Amino acid sequence: xxxxxxxxxxxxxxxxxxxxxxxxxxxxxxxxxxxxxxxxxxxxxxxxxxxxxxxxxxxxxxxxxxxxxxxxxxxxxxxxxxxxxxxxxxxxxxxxxxxxxxxxxxxxxxxxxxxxxxxxxxxxxxxxxxxxxxxxxxxxxxxxxxxxxxxxxxxxxxxxxxxxxxxxxxxxxxxxxxxxxxxxxxxxxxxxxxxxxxxxxxxxxxxxxxxxxxxxxxxxxxxxxxxxxxxxx
Amino acid sequence: xxxxxxxxxxxxxxxxxxxxxxxxxxxxxxxxxxxxxxxxxxxxxxxxxxxxxxxxxxxxxxxxxxxxxxxxxxxxxxxxxxxxxxxxxxxxxxxxxxxxxxxxxxxxxxxxxxxxxxxxxxxxxxxxxxxxxxxxxxxxxxxxxxxxxxxxxxxxxxxxxxxxxxxxxxxxxxxxxxxxxxxxxxxxxxxxxxxxxxxxxxxxxxxxxxxxxxxxxxxxxxxxxxxxxxxxx
Amino acid sequence: xxxxxxxxxxxxxxxxxxxxxxxxxxxxxxxxxxxxxxxxxxxxxxxxxxxxxxxxxxxxxxxxxxxxxxxxxxxxxxxxxxxxxxxxxxxxxxxxxxxxxxxxxxxxxxxxxxxxxxxxxxxxxxxxxxxxxxxxxxxxxxxxxxxxxxxxxxxxxxxxxxxxxxxxxxxxxxxxxxxxxxxxxxxxxxxxxxxxxxxxxxxxxxxxxxxxxxxxxxxxxxxxxxxxxxxxx
Amino acid sequence: xxxxxxxxxxxxxxxxxxxxxxxxxxxxxxxxxxxxxxxxxxxxxxxxxxxxxxxxxxxxxxxxxxxxxxxxxxxxxxxxxxxxxxxxxxxxxxxxxxxxxxxxxxxxxxxxxxxxxxxxxxxxxxxxxxxxxxxxxxxxxxxxxxxxxxxxxxxxxxxxxxxxxxxxxxxxxxxxxxxxxxxxxxxxxxxxxxxxxxxxxxxxxxxxxxxxxxxxxxxxxxxxxxxxxxxxx
Numbered sequence: 048x049x050x051x052x053x054x055x056x057x058x059x060x061x062x063x064x065x066x067x068x069x070x071x072x073x074x075x076x077x078x079x080x081x082x083x084x085x086x087x088x089x090x091x092x093x094x095x096x097x098x099x100x101x102x103x104x105x106x107x108x109x110x111x112x113x114x115x116x117x118x119x120x121x122x123x124x125x126x127x128x129x130x131x132x133x134x135x136x137x138x139x140x141x142x143x144x145x146x147x148x149x150x151x152x153x154x155x156x157x158x159x160x161x162x163x164x165x166x167x168x169x170x171x172x173x174x175x176x177x178x179x180x181x182x183x184x185x186x187x188x189x190x191x192x193x194x195x196x197x198x199x200x201x202x203x204x205x206x207x208x209x210x211x212x213x214x215x216x217x218x219x220x221x222x223x224x225x226x227x228x229x230x231x232x233x234x235x236x237x238x239x240x241x242x243x244x245x246x247x248x249x250x251x252x253x254x255x256x257x258x259x260x261x262x263x264x265x266x267x268x269x270x271x272x273x274x275x276x277x278x279x280x
Numbered sequence: 281x282x283x284x285x286x287x288x289x290x291x292x293x294x295x296x297x298x299x300x301x302x303x304x305x306x307x308x309x310x311x312x313x314x315x316x317x318x319x320x321x322x323x324x325x326x327x328x329x330x331x332x333x334x335x336x337x338x339x340x341x342x343x344x345x346x347x348x349x350x351x352x353x354x355x356x357x358x359x360x361x362x363x364x365x366x367x368x369x370x371x372x373x374x375x376x377x378x379x380x381x382x383x384x385x386x387x388x389x390x391x392x393x394x395x396x397x398x399x400x401x402x403x404x405x406x407x408x409x410x411x412x413x414x415x416x417x418x419x420x421x422x423x424x425x426x427x428x429x430x431x432x433x434x435x436x437x438x439x440x441x442x443x444x445x446x447x448x449x450x451x452x453x454x455x456x457x458x459x460x461x462x463x464x465x466x467x468x469x470x471x472x473x474x475x476x477x478x479x480x481x482x483x484x485x486x487x488x489x490x491x492x493x494x495x496x497x498x499x500x501x502x503x504x505x506x507x508x509x510x511x512x513x
Numbered sequence: 514x515x516x517x518x519x520x521x522x523x524x525x526x527x528x529x530x531x532x533x534x535x536x537x538x539x540x541x542x543x544x545x546x547x548x549x550x551x552x553x554x555x556x557x558x559x560x561x562x563x564x565x566x567x568x569x570x571x572x573x574x575x576x577x578x579x580x581x582x583x584x585x586x587x588x589x590x591x592x593x594x595x596x597x598x599x600x601x602x603x604x605x606x607x608x609x610x611x612x613x614x615x616x617x618x619x620x621x622x623x624x625x626x627x628x629x630x631x632x633x634x635x636x637x638x639x640x641x642x643x644x645x646x647x648x649x650x651x652x653x654x655x656x657x658x659x660x661x662x663x664x665x666x667x668x669x670x671x672x673x674x675x676x677x678x679x680x681x682x683x684x685x686x687x688x689x690x691x692x693x694x695x696x697x698x699x700x701x702x703x704x705x706x707x708x709x710x711x712x713x714x715x716x717x718x719x720x721x722x723x724x725x726x727x728x729x730x731x732x733x734x735x736x737x738x739x740x741x742x743x744x745x746x
Numbered sequence: 747x748x749x750x751x752x753x754x755x756x757x758x759x760x761x762x763x764x765x766x767x768x769x770x771x772x773x774x775x776x777x778x779x780x781x782x783x784x785x786x787x788x789x790x791x792x793x794x795x796x797x798x799x800x801x802x803x804x805x806x807x808x809x810x811x812x813x814x815x816x817x818x819x820x821x822x823x824x825x826x827x828x829x830x831x832x833x834x835x836x837x838x839x840x841x842x843x844x845x846x847x848x849x850x851x852x853x854x855x856x857x858x859x860x861x862x863x864x865x866x867x868x869x870x871x872x873x874x875x876x877x878x879x880x881x882x883x884x885x886x887x888x889x890x891x892x893x894x895x896x897x898x899x900x901x902x903x904x905x906x907x908x909x910x911x912x913x914x915x916x917x918x919x920x921x922x923x924x925x926x927x928x929x930x931x932x933x934x935x936x937x938x939x940x941x942x943x944x945x946x947x948x949x950x951x952x953x954x955x956x957x958x959x960x961x962x963x964x965x966x967x968x969x970x971x972x973x974x975x976x977x978x979x
Contacts, residue, residue: 342528
């Protein structure tokens, strides 16, 4: 049994730069005269598109991430449908490895407030210890039962039903800059956001990692996204 | 703790009949002269549309199902993105009830063959007994740990990570006849199918229930779907 | 030859009320205890969903419109992809009727400003007269040539290429409340809008007609849409 | 006034090779052990995925085309919604250039048969001459009226309504291998196709050009597409 506290979102490949946005946008006003010159960052144009919610020029871009995260995070992630493609590790086709999520010491454990507006507080040392112990125990039992069922010849797709949503899974996720910004707007907290979001911390960790990579590849688009309140165009 | 073996897919509301398909299709050839008369079933036209993969006329229909199924089924279900809308019970906003899935006596437990082509065999009495015992034990421990964490004041969204994918969840799923047929083509086995599918039995149970309701509401479309090999147009 | 200045968007059928939104949303917090009671309008809940951009609960609704509008309007309309289904009159399968669009006296004819920010002014009587005359002439010639090509045995799909984008077409368009609000946010001007839009007047006429019907069927959702700046959740 | 008979679909950029498909697919059976090695073409795996309609692994790819084609072709093209993104030249924001489509000598002009099953025959020399003359005349008049309206100060978005659907437009179209195969299956005739299609010749010309480029970039996927009847997985 392995315990992890991290979330991984590795950028596997991409075809995405700020120039893709400006090229696509300029076809509106220039038609055949618009040359596909992606070196032009066109900050003014990108800001205008973001502000006035012209979303389609941001779609001519592509990012493929390889994500490692617990099932409960993957469940939230894959609720994003438009502009997203997924392929995930299968509990029917392979024996799942006993790798489980435990919150690290920075994870706040106690919620106060009401649905959609919860604030989180640290929790006491006692709570943290109890959590570690209970998670360890629950994960151990689940792995034990999973292995036991497999060893008895029960099909993988049946045996896996004892495994908890804290089990790590892995998947490829492909998106474009527009669908990525939509994801970031809902799955991060950020002081630039016009509308507050209340993501679960674990999916926010995935989102933050993706955001770092987005920022590097499309700095002008990223800046405009923040300037205009982090609402996807 | 409650154990269930059933899957529920209740049709909550719908706006779907065969006439919707023929009306939408006839606008192609009749334009403004096409009257929206849904009493006309137009079997010939529907067969032609299905055979030649004219899919769009099947989209002007709407079905809303309320589904109760374990998390591992919901996970597969929500991989269907195009033409599907979802709202699901939240482990962040409510305390989840300890209701778990156990296969009934008809569920075959042993897989033979290779990925994508597995066949299933019954399993021995011994295997079945071991499964029941292990599931019961795993579910008990998981519920116990979940309750324990909650009672210690740990946030619901954290405590729930010990819960297994055999836990029941519930959600609304809205689709149209085209996206429903796509779902059925991949999530049922059926001798009329031109291309074989190998769904996990539990999601097939959900699909079969939805298929019954589809058949009643759109009998002509349903017949054409089978006649033409159960590939969504 | 017939000349028209109106746009039609007739609501053919629908399965859409405010209660659909609240029912779908409550499954998050109530799960199986949420009863599908569409009589409950839940204004507070709907306002909360709209404000915080929880879009999915608005998707469990369905509207089918029959639209009559010129081709240049249909072209803009069908750029809306997510949550929209279309079936349109075909210039390949039927002889198109010579019905053309002419702006009425309220249509402002002169644009000042720059792309994305044009303002329109009335135009002089002279301009209006010239427009009428030129349109009439252009449409007459186009119809004449279309008929001439058909009478010579040229295929409809070839002959129609002489027809102008001012020709009326007709189509069914099915959407849900979320995709409809997205459409309205971009295709109407409205003083409640947080972000200004600059739709062409003709598609705005279609949108206004759809908005009237949306307002009647889902008054609480509609009010919340306006309250929160007419940005689709 | 310029007359053209060609269709252009230039591949502007891409992130698409056969290895993308196999990498995405292998995550199912290998999870974290699957290395993203796109040099592996995995013909057997790709054939299996195509045959059994496992479509999602084909989505982790991206193609951006710059298309020049008449409006009537763009209209059909943009009916493809899922997995497609568009940005098009705007008749509101720029003065449209008088470039029009005339069929070349290979274009068959006379249709026999019934809707959805039309066959085309060459047409006589007389028909061809009449077509050229009528098109030329219609296009001249339309350009004339467009220019006349613009010179009178009428807004571009109003003046353009006299322009015929034979006018060339240009747009960027971004898709993935799955949505591209769906497009090809409906917009080409091909003897390998399990289900016959009856596309208008002009959009087929665009599709053929895209197909050539797809074939070069993803030869294994392309071969499997043909082997399995040209139905998108």
